[in-house]
Amino acid sequence: MPYIEAKLSVNLDENQKNELQSRLTDLVSVSFSKPKAYIMACIEDGKSLYMAERKLEEGAYISVSLLGSASKSACQNLTADICKILSGYGIDGSNVYVTYHPVDLWGWNGSMF
Amino acid sequence: MPYIEAKLSVNLDENQKNELQSRLTDLVSVSFSKPKAYIMACIEDGKSLYMAERKLEEGAYISVSLLGSASKSACQNLTADICKILSGYGIDGSNVYVTYHPVDLWGWNGSMF
Amino acid sequence: MPYIEAKLSVNLDENQKNELQSRLTDLVSVSFSKPKAYIMACIEDGKSLYMAERKLEEGAYISVSLLGSASKSACQNLTADICKILSGYGIDGSNVYVTYHPVDLWGWNGSMF
Numbered sequence: 001m002p003y004i005e006a007k008l009s010v011n012l013d014e015n016q017k018n019e020l021q022s023r024l025t026d027l028v029s030v031s032f033s034k035p036k037a038y039i040m041a042c043i044e045d046g047k048s049l050y051m052a053e054r055k056l057e058e059g060a061y062i063s064v065s066l067l068g069s070a071s072k073s074a075c076q077n078l079t080a081d082i083c084k085i086l087s088g089y090g091i092d093g094s095n096v097y098v099t100y101h102p103v104d105l106w107g108w109n110g111s112m113f
Numbered sequence: 114m115p116y117i118e119a120k121l122s123v124n125l126d127e128n129q130k131n132e133l134q135s136r137l138t139d140l141v142s143v144s145f146s147k148p149k150a151y152i153m154a155c156i157e158d159g160k161s162l163y164m165a166e167r168k169l170e171e172g173a174y175i176s177v178s179l180l181g182s183a184s185k186s187a188c189q190n191l192t193a194d195i196c197k198i199l200s201g202y203g204i205d206g207s208n209v210y211v212t213y214h215p216v217d218l219w220g221w222n223g224s225m226f
Numbered sequence: 227m228p229y230i231e232a233k234l235s236v237n238l239d240e241n242q243k244n245e246l247q248s249r250l251t252d253l254v255s256v257s258f259s260k261p262k263a264y265i266m267a268c269i270e271d272g273k274s275l276y277m278a279e280r281k282l283e284e285g286a287y288i289s290v291s292l293l294g295s296a297s298k299s300a301c302q303n304l305t306a307d308i309c310k311i312l313s314g315y316g317i318d319g320s321n322v323y324v325t326y327h328p329v330d331l332w333g334w335n336g337s338m339f
Contacts, residue, residue: 001210002172003210003212010177017161019170020161021161021166022166025163025165025166026117036165036166036219037164037165038165039164039165039166040162040163040164040172040174040210041162041163041164042120042160042161042162042163042174043161043163044160047148064178065212082175082215091175094209096169102215103212103213104212104213105183105185105188105212105213106211106212106213107188107189107191107195107209107210107211108192108195108206108207108209108210108211109196109207109211110192110193110206111192111193112185112188112189112192
């Protein structure tokens, strides 16, 4: 049940979105030892992102929500890996934020985890 | 002051969006004993959602933010009801996540609740 | 590292988006004593927002995420200022929610803050 939301200023075609979510899903699965079968991702491209009051041509805001808690070291490694992947889309790490959100109450398929 | 954000992979017309928000608002109002007058909803359709590395043709990510805390049993009932409603839009519960977010600091109309 | 996400029902042109993010960045910087260089904003316009089961022609949902905690008095002042600014875009404060989200785990540029 991690949920990954990626807001990107760049525009991606269907294949690129698919590839990006697959890579993010892989990383989150390994970092937090969660089966891929339960990882949801939402890829939002063409967003109006700004940093330091300037429009980011290439920037990203990624939020990762997890049931329960996350260790800082796991987040550290994941952040490094996410920034590496995003650089392949022309997005420099200095224009990337990745936030981690522990969630206690998580519903799926009519029930709670 | 609950706030409901619904990200759907399907596309809805104006009437369907209106109907969906009305049903979600009803459910959240009853589940958490909050007056409808203070429930905000944002319906986002046509999103690129993925689960288990495959594109969801019919999927949804719903987040419900509330001032203060929420009981697990209220969330349980609400999740069941939300999944029932979404199935009417062709979205199976196995492709739905509903997360609940207690919020302590909530502003409205120039002040804090 | 604050991150401001603004969901607006109105449509804004590129200049208006730029202006709005600049004003929000200014306010957040002052309210929480954070350097502007580290404030990211995402401006999403034309959203389907509802309150009390009616479509908002002019409404807004603003969320502000911060590393660490926020005082209620700082949030109070910021909410008042944000509502003032939004009224300049025809958005009445009664149709505005501003939520504040302390975040403990925040990554940037390959590392954690």
